[in-house]
Structure formats: C-alpha cells, structure tokens
Amino acid sequence: MYKLKYSKRAQKDAILLKRAGLKSKADNLLKIIRDNPFQNPPFYEKMLGYSNVYSRRINKQHRIVYEVYEEIIVIAKMWTHYE
Numbered sequence: 001m002y003k004l005k006y007s008k009r010a011q012k013d014a015i016l017l018k019r020a021g022l023k024s025k026a027d028n029l030l031k032i033i034r035d036n037p038f039q040n041p042p043f044y045e046k047m048l049g050y051s052n053v054y055s056r057r058i059n060k061q062h063r064i065v066y067e068v069y070e071e072i073i074v075i076a077k078m079w080t081h082y083e
Contacts, residue, residue: 002073004034013078017058026058026078033075037068 006014017026032039037054047053047065055063058078065076 002034003071004073004075006075009077010075016079022058022062026064029056029058029064033066033073037073
C-alpha cells in the first residue's frame with residue numbers, strides 16, 4: 001500500500017469534485033490507486049513525455065493525474081485537463 005500525498009492543486013480540485021457530485025467516484029479511484037497504482041481495470045494511461053506520471057478517468061471530462069514513487073504517490077490534479 002502506498003501513501004497518498006496531494007498537491008495544492010489537487011486539494012483545490014477535491015472541493016470542485018465535491019460540488020460537482022463526483023467525490024465518491026474519485027474516492028473509489030483513489031483507493032484503487034493507493035492499493036495498486038497499476039491495477040487494470042479500471043484502465044490507466046501513462047502520460048506521454050513523463051517518466052512516472054499516469055492518469056485515470058473520473059468521467060469523460062475529469063481525470064486524476066498522479067506520479068508514482070517508491071512508497072508515495074503524489075496526486076497532481078483531479079479536475080479537467082481540457083482547460
């Protein structure tokens with residue numbers, strides 16, 4: 001099991017997810033990520049141009065973007081990437 005660390009952006013995004021009614025869906029994905037960031041399904045994508053950055057869809061518009069280290073996963077953002 002990994003330890004999750006949230007960026008300031010991800011902390012702000014969590015508030016937006018709660019307002020949008022997507023908190024429970026995001027929480028389920030975060031639990032999966034914490035247990036095994038490479039579990040498939042649900043499908044995850046490696047971000048092009050980065051060495052250990054991955055994303056998972058919350059819904060069609062929003063994603064959780066995270067970076068995997070040895071014992072820590074940094075949640076970079078959890079809101080739209082279509083800005």
